[in-house]
Amino acid sequence: EADIYQTPRYLVIGTGKKITLECSQTMGHDKMYWYQQDPGMELHLIHYSYGVNSTEKGDLSSESTVSRIRTEHFPLTLESARPSHTSQYLCASSASTSGAETQYFGPGTRLLVL
Amino acid sequence: GQNIDQPTEMTATEGAIVQINCTYQTSGFNGLFWYQQHAGEAPTFLSYNVLDGLEEKGRFSSFLSRSKGYSYLLLKELQMKDSASYLCAVREQNYGQNFVFGPGTRLSVLP
Numbered sequence: 001e002a003d004i005y006q007t008p009r010y011l012v013i014g015t016g017k018k019i020t021l022e023c024s025q026t027m028g029h030d031k032m033y034w035y036q037q038d039p040g041m042e043l044h045l046i047h048y049s050y051g052v053n054s055t056e057k058g059d060l061s062s063e064s065t066v067s068r069i070r071t072e073h074f075p076l077t078l079e080s081a082r083p084s085h086t087s088q089y090l091c092a093s094s095a096s097t098s099g100a101e102t103q104y105f106g107p108g109t110r111l112l113v114l
Numbered sequence: 115g116q117n118i119d120q121p122t123e124m125t126a127t128e129g130a131i132v133q134i135n136c137t138y139q140t141s142g143f144n145g146l147f148w149y150q151q152h153a154g155e156a157p158t159f160l161s162y163n164v165l166d167g168l169e170e171k172g173r174f175s176s177f178l179s180r181s182k183g184y185s186y187l188l189l190k191e192l193q194m195k196d197s198a199s200y201l202c203a204v205r206e207q208n209y210g211q212n213f214v215f216g217p218g219t220r221l222s223v224l225p
Contacts, residue, residue, distance in 0.1 A: 033212070043157070043201070043215040056210065090156055100145065100164070101205065103213060105156035 003027050006091050006106035013081055014114050021076045021109045023091030032074040033092040033103065036060060043090065049074055050096070081113045118216035120202050125222045126192055134187045134200050134219045142207030148176050148187045149201040151218065157201055161187070189221075197223045 004025040013019055025032065030051045035043040035058075045058030049068040063085070064078050074093075078085055091106040117139040126132040138146070145164040149157035163169055163178035163185060175188040187200055202216040 040220075042217045045212060048210070048212060050210075058212070096211075100147075100162045101211065102147065102159050102162060104159065108156050 004091065004093055004104055004106040006089075006109050008109060009107060010110045010112075012112045012114065015080075015082055017081050019078050019081055019111075021078075021089055021091075021111070023074045023076070023106055024072050025074075025093040025104075025106075026072060027093060027095070027104070028071065029093035029095045029104075030071065031094045031096055031101070032068065033094075034058075034064075034066060034074070034076050035090040035092065036062070037088045037090055037108075039088070047076065081111075083113045086111060086113050118202055118204060118214060120200075120216045120219045122217070123220045123222070125224060128192055128194060128223055128225050130192050131188065131190050132192060132221065134189070134202075134221065136185045136187070136202035136216055138183050138185070138202070138204050138216075140183070140204055140206055140214075143180060143204060144207045144211060145205040146176075146178055146185050147203045147205070147213065148174075148185075149203060151199045151201055153198070160200075192223050194223050194225065197221060 007022045032049045034047040037043045044060035046060050046062040047066040049055050090108045092103040094101045094103045119137045148160040151157040161176040168177045173190045178185045199218040199220045201218045203213040
């Protein structure tokens, strides 16, 4: 079973608030990812990291930012939440040293912006 | 560019066999993955193919043909708990070795 954690699991917040979604993994994986998924829709990559101090934007334009100061930690921040940010946010990690580089997902954060 | 197609929905009966197809177009294929995702939950890894052929893992098997850009996931002896979405994902060399996910196939298993 994958050891990757996300908090909070559910968040309801007002427009304009700053929020940080937490993601941690204890598997020592070098790569980490953030996906956005609306109900019944496909996953879209919004940010990824190859290791400490490495962050890249994914294929879906996002107003969020990420940081990777420690290997195990990859938080995502929204400076000013808007209703359009309402979605599920999934964090994942993988090890580049493994042949398959299988991605393991956290339980997700469901965000509702009013 | 990247393009992954899967049927949107499928229905099957408990105890039956179902095959979920996935076709893809990619410029730098480096592996195909199948994930299971129950409603409201995170995807969980099912299988991985990088070479042509069939990979079997219990009730689940996955097949890959790189020349045809085609894969399928075969589920045998269907159980009610298999009702979920099944996501096909391709790892792209030209996309930083990241995954491109298909839209998913929602499978409903009926008694």
